[in-house]
Amino acid sequence: MADEKLPLRSENYSEWYNQLIQRAELADYAPVRGCMVVRPYGWALWENIQQALDKRFKATGHQNAAFPLFIPMSFLEKEKEHVEGFSPELAVVTIGGGEKLEEPLVVRPTSETVIGYMYSRWIKSYRDLPVLINQWGNVVRWELRTRLFLRTLEFYWQEGHTAHATEQEAEEETRRMLDVYTDFAVNEAAVPVIPGMKSATEKFAGAARSYTIEAMMGDTKALQSGTSHNLGQNFAKAFEIQFLDQNNVLQHCWTTSWGLSTRFIGAIIMTHGDDQGLKFPPRLAPIQVVIVPIFRSEEERARVMPVVEQVKGMLSDLRVKVDDRSEVTPGFKYNDWEMRGVPLRIEIGPKDIEKGSVALARRDIPGKEGKQFVSQDGLAETVKNLLEDIQKSMLEKAREFRDANIHEPRDYAHLQEIVQDGWAFAHWCGSSACEAKVKEDTKATTRCIPLEGGKSKGACIVCGEPAEYKVYFAKSY
RNA sequence: CGGGGUGUAGCGCAGUUGGCAGCGCACCGCGUUUGGGACGCGGGGGUCGGCGGUUCAAGUCCGCCCACCCCGACCA
Secondary structure (H helix, E strand, O other), X not given: OOOOOOOOOOOOHHXXXXXXXXXXXXXXXXXXXXXXXXXXXXXXXXXXXXXXHHHHHHHOOOEEOOOOOEEEHHHHOOOHHHHHHHHHHOEEEEEEOOEEXXXXXXXOOOOHHHHHHHHHHHOXXXXXXXXXXXXXXXXXXXXXXXXXXXXXXXXXXXXXXXXEOOHHHHHHHHHHHHHHHHXXXXXXXXXXXXXXXXXXXXXXXXXXXXXXXXXXXXXXXXXXXXXXXXXXXXXXXXXXXXEEOOXXXXXXXXXXXXXXXOHHHHHXXXXXXXXXXXXOOOOOOOOOEEEEEOOOOHHHHHHXXXXXXXXXXXXXXXXXXXXXXXXXOHHHHHHHHHHEEOXXXXXXXXXXXXXXXXXXXXXXXXXXXXXEEEEOOOHHHHHHHHHHHHXXXXXXXXHXXXXXXXXXXXXXHHHHHHOOOOEEEEEEOOXXXXXXXXXXXXXXXXXXXXXXXXXXXXXXXXXXXXXXXXEEEEOEO
């Protein structure tokens, strides 16, 4: 790399973000504007995210399937709000095999419509319900302004699509999957999120209700990190997804959809990263432990390497990398792997061979305080405990940061001040006019009505009219 | 799509009044190094974003186009 140091987060947060992603080899810019290449290290992180989520989807009764990339244009047009929401950002194929197509094909921006069409063919009876399907795939949304991971023209995600016999079941499913996302974010990614409901203006185009998990990034901006929608009967009516109930009455289904994308990688980067670089939570880190062997001569090398291999063997149930590059110094490797976010580093040198020790350095505690010498005996246990401790500390640290940057405004002027660098938690009457005013005055939007602590009577912070609940206002990505 | 900026080696940049296309890092080879970002010597690498114009001569001057980045209006 040309420059050794990253830009400081405090000086230029977005430059820090962009450079870090490229230097750590998570992703690179593709030859097409707004598209990214996810590189092996970034994809390995995504695979770990996929595994953690997929396990939870299966445990809640879902199955995976795959639906087509192309959707007939007419499908999108069947749900009014849906097409209005998505038409400005559609990529449309008009030529195939050199011939102009009879009907243009949309590259899926999301799959409610094709899946709805298929469900209408598959569902006949209440006995067919519920249908619980998830798909891992890619979608395209023609965004004007793009950022690696946060907003790219094409992104990777999972989208769950379910159909139910009753409104209540659909709502339960929507909330269950929001809980799954919350559990994943908090316990796997160490990203403390606030689950809540989106306002009418912020909800998904075509949904009856949208839920979200909102996370605070290192610059205090909010990031919608996952969403779960109760689609009511909107898509069921548009695509005639109908079933005969126990009383032989034809009814429309109640459907849901929920998604989490590669954007979440952006959430991990910006929740945990520091001026030194990435900081990955141990549970999701592509490399959990890096071993740096240290030797000066061939003779020392011959003594050190067998122990390195032995230690690696002791940690065989972890994702361990031995950095045996001979062309760079240990000091370079320390900085390199810290930049790449590896949670724990083990150094093994001649002194350790003599003492039967190794040096351990925690990524989450910089410098000497994070470094300790421990015995090789029981190392597997020591490392396992340490990784768990790192996981826990990272969540704690992120939570403290978030809570320290959420404030309850005294009045509207105070709210305007708060959202310049933090989140405001305040009563809101529910009118979109008040939301719009805040947005116009401050660029901050309502993020969500939290499921916990949201219900509260008071006066709207904007207009003073009676309010039934409190919401978070913040600038967002 | 509006405002601003940048395009010269993989990356970061310099290039004077128009006159043989350079520097640092990275890369390759050899040697010395290695517990917090090593060093020496020797190498390889370029349609100067594209097209057109002015000129004996264009990286440099003029015109048009394109791409990317940043800031705004929209979004997982």
